[in-house]
Amino acid sequence: MTIHDILKNYWNYDQFRSLQEDIIRSVLDGRDTLALLPTGGGKSICFQVPALYHVGMCLVISPLIALMKDQVYNLKKRNIPAEAIYTGMTNLETDRILNNAVKGKLKFLYVSPERLKTQTFRDQLQRMHICLLAIDEAHCISQWGYDFRPPYLDIAEIRPQLQGIPILALTATATERVKADIVQRLQFSKNHQVFQKSFTRANLSYSVFEESNKEQRIATILQRVDGTAIVYARNRLLTVELATYLKQQKINADFYHAGLDTKTRTRKQEEWINNQTRVMVCTNAFGMGIDKPDVRLVIHYAPAESLEAYYQEAGRAGRDEKKAYAVLLTQAGDLESMYQQLERRFPPLDKVRNVYHALGNYFRMAIGAGEGQTFSFDLGDFCKQYQLNALETQYSLQILEENGYIQLCEAFNEQSRVWLRADRETVYRIEVAHRRLEPYIKTLLRNYEGIFEDHIPISEANIARSLHTTVEEVRNALLYLQKMDALSYLPAINEPSLTFIQARQAAETLWIDQERLQFRKNVQKNNLHAVEDYITDQKTCRSVVLVRYFNENDAPNCGICDYCLAQKKQQLQQQNYNTQLRQHILAIVAQQPCTANEIVAKIKHYSAESLLQMIRELTDENILHQNQAGQIEIAT
Numbered sequence: 001m002t003i004h005d006i007l008k009n010y011w012n013y014d015q016f017r018s019l020q021e022d023i024i025r026s027v028l029d030g031r032d033t034l035a036l037l038p039t040g041g042g043k044s045i046c047f048q049v050p051a052l053y054h055v056g057m058c059l060v061i062s063p064l065i066a067l068m069k070d071q072v073y074n075l076k077k078r079n080i081p082a083e084a085i086y087t088g089m090t091n092l093e094t095d096r097i098l099n100n101a102v103k104g105k106l107k108f109l110y111v112s113p114e115r116l117k118t119q120t121f122r123d124q125l126q127r128m129h130i131c132l133l134a135i136d137e138a139h140c141i142s143q144w145g146y147d148f149r150p151p152y153l154d155i156a157e158i159r160p161q162l163q164g165i166p167i168l169a170l171t172a173t174a175t176e177r178v179k180a181d182i183v184q185r186l187q188f189s190k191n192h193q194v195f196q197k198s199f200t201r202a203n204l205s206y207s208v209f210e211e212s213n214k215e216q217r218i219a220t221i222l223q224r225v226d227g228t229a230i231v232y233a234r235n236r237l238l239t240v241e242l243a244t245y246l247k248q249q250k251i252n253a254d255f256y257h258a259g260l261d262t263k264t265r266t267r268k269q270e271e272w273i274n275n276q277t278r279v280m281v282c283t284n285a286f287g288m289g290i291d292k293p294d295v296r297l298v299i300h301y302a303p304a305e306s307l308e309a310y311y312q313e314a315g316r317a318g319r320d321e322k323k324a325y326a327v328l329l330t331q332a333g334d335l336e337s338m339y340q341q342l343e344r345r346f347p348p349l350d351k352v353r354n355v356y357h358a359l360g361n362y363f364r365m366a367i368g369a370g371e372g373q374t375f376s377f378d379l380g381d382f383c384k385q386y387q388l389n390a391l392e393t394q395y396s397l398q399i400l401e402e403n404g405y406i407q408l409c410e411a412f413n414e415q416s417r418v419w420l421r422a423d424r425e426t427v428y429r430i431e432v433a434h435r436r437l438e439p440y441i442k443t444l445l446r447n448y449e450g451i452f453e454d455h456i457p458i459s460e461a462n463i464a465r466s467l468h469t470t471v472e473e474v475r476n477a478l479l480y481l482q483k484m485d486a487l488s489y490l491p492a493i494n495e496p497s498l499t500f501i502q503a504r505q506a507a508e509t510l511w512i513d514q515e516r517l518q519f520r521k522n523v524q525k526n527n528l529h530a531v532e533d534y535i536t537d538q539k540t541c542r543s544v545v546l547v548r549y550f551n552e553n554d555a556p557n558c559g560i561c562d563y564c565l566a567q568k569k570q571q572l573q574q575q576n577y578n579t580q581l582r583q584h585i586l587a588i589v590a591q592q593p594c595t596a597n598e599i600v601a602k603i604k605h606y607s608a609e610s611l612l613q614m615i616r617e618l619t620d621e622n623i624l625h626q627n628q629a630g631q632i633e634i635a636t
Contacts, residue, residue: 003028006052007045010078017042023168023195024050027132032167032192034138034182036174038199039315043170044071047134050168051108052080056131057101060110063137063149065409068110075108084110085121087374087409087499092488093455096419098124113140113151114407114501116158118372125158130165133158135186138169139308142181143519145174146306146527150402150516156187172315173199173308176551199311199547200555203318206542207562208328208535215242217329218299219249222279225325227296228272231281232313234302242301243281253279256286284313293320300328303338306527307534307549323560328535335532342528345395346521349512355396356405357507358386359498370500377408377498397498403512407499417455418444418478419488424452430486439467440477455490538563581606581614586634589624593631 003024007013016024019035020042026033027050037043051058062068068084075082083097083106101109102124109128115121139145141152159167169182183192211217222229231246231253233239239255246253254277256268271277273292280286284304298317304310310328318324360367362382363375379397383390400406420427427445431438443463448456460474467474478489534545542561557564584603588594596615600608615632618624625635 001053003049003053006049010048010052010080011045016045019195019197020045026193026195027166027168028053030164030166032169032186032188034169034179034188034192034194036171036179036194036196038197038201039172039312039319043136043172046170047132047168048075048080048108051132051134054131056129057104057106058108058132058134059125059128059130060108060134060136061113061116061152061155062110063112063140063152065112067136068112072108072110080108081106082108082110085115086110086112087114087407087497090488090490093490094120096455102127104129112407113149113155114404117151117154117404117501122158122161125161130162133162133165133167135167135169137171138182138186139171139174139178141169141185142174142178143516144177144181144523146308146524148402148520148523150404153185156185159187172312173550175549198555199550199552200543200558201315201318202558203321203323204314204543205323205325205558205560205562206314206328206546207325208330208542209562210331211329212331214301214329214331215245218242218301219246219251221297221299221325221327222246222251223249225297227278228275228292228294229279229297229299230287230295230313230316231279231299232284232286232301232304233281234283236283238301239281239283243279246279246281251279252277253281256280256282258283258285284309287313287316290316291319292316294322295319295324296322297325297327300326302334303328303330303531303535305338305524305531307530307546308527310531310534311546311550330535335528335535338528338531339525342521342524344391345398345524346517347392347396347399349514351392352396352399352512353507353510355388355393356400356505356510358382358388359406360504360507362386365500365504367506368503371503372500374497374499376495378496399512399517405500405502405505405510407501409497409499415457416460416492417490418448418451418458419453419455420444420451420486421488422486427486430481430484437477437481440474440481443467455488577610578614581610582618585611585614585618586623589632589634593627593629593633595631599632 001009003021004015007016019037023033023035023046027047035043035046037046047058047060060071062071065086068086072082072084083100085094085097097106097109098121100106111121135141135155137147140147140149141155142148167186167188169186171182174182179194183194209217218231231242233242236257236259239257243253243255254268254272256265260268268277268280269286269290272280273290295317298314300310300313304313314326317326359382360370362385363370379390379394382388383393397406397408401408422430427441431441440463443466444451444458447462447466448458450456460471463474464471475491478487481487482489530549534542537545541557541563543558544555547555559568584606585599588599588602594602596612599615600611603611615624619626622635624632627633
């Protein structure tokens, strides 16, 4: 089967998008490859197709649980065996997935970079038949990148276990410095290849407007521009307030942020994708992995923290290559507020240690205990119990996460799952010996195919309705069967969690890489400078400013951004001005020859400089000439 057959059979596409085939062939040639494709450019196809072409499994490193789950879901829909291991799973479930990977039952295994450091994973990795290592969001490996994640630095440590296996690193945005960092940190071979699609989006009109009443301006823009839209807001509360305001203006809008439960987020997202909701007002938690090509408008209520982030978010408009708009609103104080926020993002070491100490006490964990343990985590309750500032605590937790002590996981909805671990004969014996459990076992066998092979999503509510009992009774029965070692029962999860990557230490001995923190602070400050330059530049095409940031220095003016349109308007006004000026001069001279000073005196509503310049131009064009008396007349 050729790569084109794979594309057609699994995705029903007749041809690859720009650069996809070149990237795939580079991987198939065994080359380490870096691919830069814009948001919506089809990055996942670039590792999924060569993995399906080869014998063996593709190991995918991805930073976000939502992205992993989304890709696994889409692969399974195509009957491609795929799994993901992420924070919050039980050891039993993790072991099952790893065993399936070792036995060759999986084609794709998605893991976070943190997972690579665990000894259990490393031991099993040696037994897996890997054909490709794919690194998604590869810019996270670079300290120069806008979204640096230290665990990405450890990816290269597994390369000795993957001798001869190519790496495909993928990202949507990277400067020259970040690209070089990726190649170095991942220890690319000398014959590696880099593929980069132009950052220029010819169909996307960028604009920056200074506006004191942003809500009203957003409503006005949405009323003037038809089609699906995204409005990015800076915090959760603002998404709710702004969506409410837009509804009051008779605009079909909804809000979305990571604080909503996953069922609600999924519903809102699907309603927007299916055009039941026109405008989604959201934080930057929205949009990752969503492939909706017909978005006509993306509005930013306030500047993003980096041009990389802005380019990705704005780039969710117009993926169908039709005309689309990206609008950034700003007002006095926005940039100053962002610089102040940057200072708060790096709390003092004693604050970070205090938060870490409070975490240990909150979970009643002894020094030296807790490694690998996951707990439900309510940030609000934690701050209330220990009288901590919520924002300062949040940033302290991020620093602890970046330094490898903990891992945070936003709330996500994991449906209840069951795996019948006992064989059919043992299950039958349990049914005979425990008649009370027989209806539950028969219902599971009747309704959930493949339950002997894997954890299968179930609904306790559906089982309860079928048996005319309560959900609580169903859960009790499943838990009892689990105690008998007949099955593995994983109840639904729908809450944030915190995992201790390392055993708890004494807070005073906690080591934080201060030099790295200062470096990251400087990088983020430079990112803000670039955003400020983009906003305040009044002399350059917006598109040119953006792509120049990514070292694309020969891009022409786009002709459709606010700067280019203003230039066109100015040129048109100048043309109209010049046309009227010519007509006035020619009308006067046609009546009788005049000196230049006389013409200036007769046409009072134009400047003398403009009049004299136009007389020179008309003379150069041989429309006028000067006679022997020094008068200007029509040339014959």
